[in-house]
Amino acid sequence: MKEKITKQAILSVSRDIVNQEGYDALTLARVAKALKIKTPSLYNHISGLKDLRKELALDALKQLNYEVTQSAVGRSGDGALKAIGFAFIHFMRENPGLYAATLIAPDLQDPDIDQESSAIVAIIIKVLEPYHFGNVRAIHFVRGLRALAHGFSTLEYQGGFQIEVPLDDSISVAFDTFIKGLMAMNEAPGKENQKTENHSA
Amino acid sequence: MKEKITKQAILSVSRDIVNQEGYDALTLARVAKALKIKTPSLYNHISGLKDLRKELALDALKQLNYEVTQSAVGRSGDGALKAIGFAFIHFMRENPGLYAATLIAPDLQDPDIDQESSAIVAIIIKVLEPYHFGNVRAIHFVRGLRALAHGFSTLEYQGGFQIEVPLDDSISVAFDTFIKGLMAMNEAPGKENQKTENHSA
């Protein structure tokens, strides 16, 4: 049963390739071989390697958004925040190649990519709502949480944690710590509580 | 006055290339052109592109370590921690190509690279000493601070922050938040305060 060759099929084998053989293994030659066609035939469906990388990154971001969103449903407050953090790590562990795709191929100027990126921000903003932060302050916290999740993911991806202390404990403690500080901040709020409409932090 | 061609000279032009033209612009052909020699001649000094990337990453990590260390001297406690965080961001802003080199070329298995990575950990551990955390707990916090700094750097590098709220404010708030939570944690310590000797978190 031959798979019909379509953009989705190309993305599908690309996902497998990057996850199993590493991001660098994603070449048009490799993709064509997996699909049993010649390299130039790919140009009937995509407009080149750069395009393929972008599409793959977009796909990865969509999946990441979905999993992050799912991790937060049914939870609230600090439980939801921690779940979001772990959803990042989980995604990276299960899909190292796709995670690399979101790291390397960014082109954040691209409107499609930009939209997916800010969708993640919107999720966190929503979870933060009950805390009643001012908008500016909320953006600071969103950025902090995002940086924390992203930082842990990237460092583990690179192999930056070798010690025998379990990483999951560290992540848990780090989020607890940040959230605890966040509460303390709320009791003694700063002066920068102006309104802001733009939520694409 | 012709520059004598040496490993250092190769690394020097490589630094300029990645910072000015992006990490992808680092090819042996490009380096050779900058040095006005032919590509194969480079093999008299380095053993290939992979080697060059590794050497460049090592160089970048050394510089990063130096700047992080310098940022902490004369400061203590939360002031020092925040300064370290900003040193990361500053390095990334001034040397985007070198920063990318540390992100992309890792090979964390390599002993040279590993040593430089754990040097950064040692610095933070030292700054945390006055807080008298147990070793396990200290490692958690080191990881958290490292992830925070790394996360902010990487996200800004990718262009992940577009809004008009200044990023430096967010970084400041995030570190304050984390440090505040850290103090609160210290007042109510957890149960996992065993001793550990390995400091290469």
Added chain:
DNA sequence: TATTTTAACTAATGTTATTAGTTTTGTAAA
């Protein structure tokens, strides 16, 4: 059935990294 579009193909070009073998050049010894 005839026509148009889709999607494969072959052929060719230019850019890479890399290896092998050769020549030049500078330095140190005779």
Added chain:
DNA sequence: TTTACAAAACTAATAACATTAGTTAAAATA
């Protein structure tokens, strides 16, 4: 000063890659 050697440049060649142009076969449509 001449000779010997090693360092560091070179030329030539190969293989993997992306990309473009032009061609052909098959499928969909009119």
